[in-house]
Amino acid sequence: MNALIIEDEEIAMRALTDAIHASDYDIGVIGKAKTITESVAWLTANPMPDIIFMDINLGDGSSFSIFERVQITCPVIFVTAYDEFALKAFEVNCIDYLLKPITPRQINRAMKKLDSIGNLTRSENIDRLLEWIGTQNHAYRRSFLVAYKDKLLPVATSDVAFFYATDKQTHITTYDGRTYTSESSLDNIGRSLPPDEFFRANRQYIIAHRAIKEITVWFAGKLSVSLYIDTPEHIIVSRAKASQFKSWYTK
């Protein structure tokens, strides 16, 4: 059985190779890759191995992105030290994984489990895993690095009253009335905010729940929202979004 090992740390790579060799299975390591780039290069240049052992955190990013760049048809066994998010992802999607430090016993167990499930199920599981990871917003930002005068400052998300987009820049205004600028787009910021606390009121504004002072009904079913902190422009919630906004606000 031929295996490819993807692991960014030299010694960890050796530890994994040793454990594979010491297992009950006859597995030969035919390839080693340390980064996403190397992995993609190896997989494009060589025929598909029988199995891949894949560390999740690589030196140049998460190994999940290898799947987006090259078609993998063989079974994959993931390797991680302690990543709660990854572990949850594996449990939910019936994926084989190894926990560091890796022992031959762990390899035996994983290989045995692999034998018992069909090849089709395996690739389906991986597809589901990637999809699941895409939908999970697992880490909301607790702070933003913003520009203020000539400095960069970390600002706590809980201090932000509203985010406001102009043509080129995103502005962040805190409850003490200070305004900072951020390099991120309003869309990107919106994705990283806890949805209970912040609402995308319109194309220009994301507002904090506790910053809202008053909501009044505007004409044509629109809503006008005023905050405790002065906003550069009136915040209008469109008719299409009004009911969503109301249910968010009263939740």
Added chain:
Amino acid sequence: MERESLFPRNIFTYPLAFISATAFIVAIHVVVLVALISYGNSHSDRAFTAIGSHIIIALWLYLTTFTILRSRMADKWKVLTAVCSAILTGGPVVYLTILLQNSVLDEPIHPIESFKFLSTGSVYVITALFLFLQCTVIVIWIRNRQKTQKINALVIENLRNRYLALKQQLSPHFLFNSLNTLRGLIGNDDERAIDYVDNLADMFRYTLQEKSVVTLRDELDFLSAYSALLLVRFGSALHIEIDCGSEYDDWYIPPMSLQTLVENATKHNVISDTTPLHITISMAEGEFVRVSNGRMPKTDPVKSNGTGLLNLSERALLLTGRDISINRTDETFTVDVPLVSPLKK
């Protein structure tokens, strides 16, 4: 937030303010009296009467002032009423006192000397206002002190919790990665395995302490142990250079601040043989320690909730009174962490 009244009703510090302000004014009068008598003032009996009446009127004004302070009036009305009552009480009572004094001492006021009456009267009114001010200041001072103490206690408690959370965060992932590396070293490179265990032990012992500040030397020793562990793991893909001299060894720094920054650098940037990561730790002007690293962000956004820098900024402000300073260019990311002089601790 609703603005709080300057003169809150029913505040329990009023009796304390009353007693201390009264004690203060009585003490001053006693000192003046003693001075007048010991200097053999010919009118010492007259001075005694004057001061006695002064104390009585001061106490009277205090009582009215406190009644006003405890009333339900708005702040500005409280001030206005207190001023009026000082003038209204001060004037007639002073007049009566002087009349009494004059009749007792049989020294009637000469019409030409009537300005003395005015000046003495204004002294009383000024004293009354002074007392009012004094009371207010004491009440505000005590209240602010209580508030600051409460806020400080809350802030410290909050930061301590977050600091503990930070340590927890560090532990499992780092520990298991380290154990895995150790497993790879054992049997292949026992000498390095021994060093590795020593550094790991030093590092974990350091993270278990509960100090709010540490000396730069201790932090740098810890950082060396931490760096040694990282260097074994990443090999030639990571370069860490620590060059802080020894001049600031006994200055203070928030614990694990430098480690947080090194960890951040390794978390957000590419570390590979083709793109090695360079981190330098050095001194910067104005008693700062500078952690600087090359910027080569990982392709996919790193799962980070951005607590590291915020937490460090808050801890630095609280413990040193100065904020960290962050600088980012296309090539480098630099954070300066403030130090506190050993004399100021």
